[in-house]
Amino acid sequence: MTDPTDDELELFFSAARQTRPAPPPDLLARVEAQALQNMPLPLAQATPVQGLWSHILNSLGGWGGMTGLTAATAAGILLGVYPPDFLSDNFSVLISGSETFFIDPQGSFGFESTEG
Amino acid sequence: MLRPLVAAQLATGGFLTRVIATLGSRRKLTNKMTPMPFESPSAGTDDALMARYAHGDARAAQVLAARLTPNVYAHAMRVMGNAAEAEDICQEAMLRLWKIAPHWRAGDAKVSTWLYRVTANLCTDRLRRRQPVNLETIPEPTDDAPGAEEGLQAKARASALHAALQTLPERQRQAIVLRHLEGLGNTEIAAIMELGTRAVESLIARGKRGLATALNARKDELGYKDD
Numbered sequence: 001m002t003d004p005t006d007d008e009l010e011l012f013f014s015a016a017r018q019t020r021p022a023p024p025p026d027l028l029a030r031v032e033a034q035a036l037q038n039m040p041l042p043l044a045q046a047t048p049v050q051g052l053w054s055h056i057l058n059s060l061g062g063w064g065g066m067t068g069l070t071a072a073t074a075a076g077i078l079l080g081v082y083p084p085d086f087l088s089d090n091f092s093v094l095i096s097g098s099e100t101f102f103i104d105p106q107g108s109f110g111f112e113s114t115e116g
Numbered sequence: 117m118l119r120p121l122v123a124a125q126l127a128t129g130g131f132l133t134r135v136i137a138t139l140g141s142r143r144k145l146t147n148k149m150t151p152m153p154f155e156s157p158s159a160g161t162d163d164a165l166m167a168r169y170a171h172g173d174a175r176a177a178q179v180l181a182a183r184l185t186p187n188v189y190a191h192a193m194r195v196m197g198n199a200a201e202a203e204d205i206c207q208e209a210m211l212r213l214w215k216i217a218p219h220w221r222a223g224d225a226k227v228s229t230w231l232y233r234v235t236a237n238l239c240t241d242r243l244r245r246r247q248p249v250n251l252e253t254i255p256e257p258t259d260d261a262p263g264a265e266e267g268l269q270a271k272a273r274a275s276a277l278h279a280a281l282q283t284l285p286e287r288q289r290q291a292i293v294l295r296h297l298e299g300l301g302n303t304e305i306a307a308i309m310e311l312g313t314r315a316v317e318s319l320i321a322r323g324k325r326g327l328a329t330a331l332n333a334r335k336d337e338l339g340y341k342d343d
Contacts, residue, residue, distance in 0.1 A: 015277065022189070040169075
């Protein structure tokens with residue numbers, strides 16, 4: 001007796017290819033469950049790189065804060081250039097710089113009354 | 117530099133595998149997965165699906181599992197000849213696939229080749245712990261379904277081949293399964309088995325001689341003629 005030839009072996013291979021072992025359904029379910037269990041966290045949404053201007057704007061409170069700051073600056077300049085009459089004389093002197101203006105921070109405040 | 121090292125570690129089950137398993141982020145998701153035609157081009161290549169899975173796409177996991185699990189299971193089942201062991205190997209191989217996904221670099225290797233290599237290594241590990249198998253002791257799959265004589269003969273041949281495969285040395289068995297049952301080319305088998313193509317050809321030739329010898333005793337029963 002001789003061994004099977006290549007052609008004869010091919011009959012066996014062909015038969016085996018037609019009866020491919022299929023995974024049991026529960027194996028596929030386990031593999032899928034394992035996949036979800038080991039799935040990496042979804043990446044966080046990439047935040048766009050902030051420019052310097054955006055950074056400054058955000059630190060000042062955004063466009064709302066910027067509007068308030070601009071209005072306050074304009075009002076300050078206006079008050080400086082055209083001081084209203086009801087402001088004190090001392091304030092006018094301070095702004096004009098024509099005279100020396102002395103302010104005593106202690107004044108007549110009774111610090112001694114707060115000491116032990 | 118790191119990624120090939122990690123891939124090799126996962127393929128061979130090295131120390132890094134356990135480190136990655138420990139450090140890897142884990143999260144249970146409750147995404148409702150929708151059916152998808154797994155083999156359709158719109159489902160994406162294996163590389164693309166690996167990238168999507170690595171970014172937390174549950175549907176990519178489903179497609180990859182449905183696409184690759186049958187190959188892994190069939191390979192393990194044919195090499196091991198035992199359903200329980202084949203299932204264990206299949207689960208372990210697929211687990212390594214999920215763990216390598218964040219480190220996977222498209223274009224370095226085919227996902228299927230890498231997975232065949234992992235499966236082959238897992239089979240080798242198990243087979244080396246086993247005692248040698250006697251052909252007479254291997255139970256053949258039974259099928260009581262009625263059918264034409266040719267169909268029955270084909271099933272008998274498939275059963276006989278599976279039994280004969282179990283008598284081959286492990287490397288020859290792997291090479292025969294990959295070449296003649298999974299239909300891979302010698303170059304891919306060489307990559308899977310980490311051999312040269314000449315060595316693969318030699319393994320296949322010796323394996324076929326071994327199969328022929330094992331099957332010769334049953335030639336009358338299995339319907340092929342003597343020369």
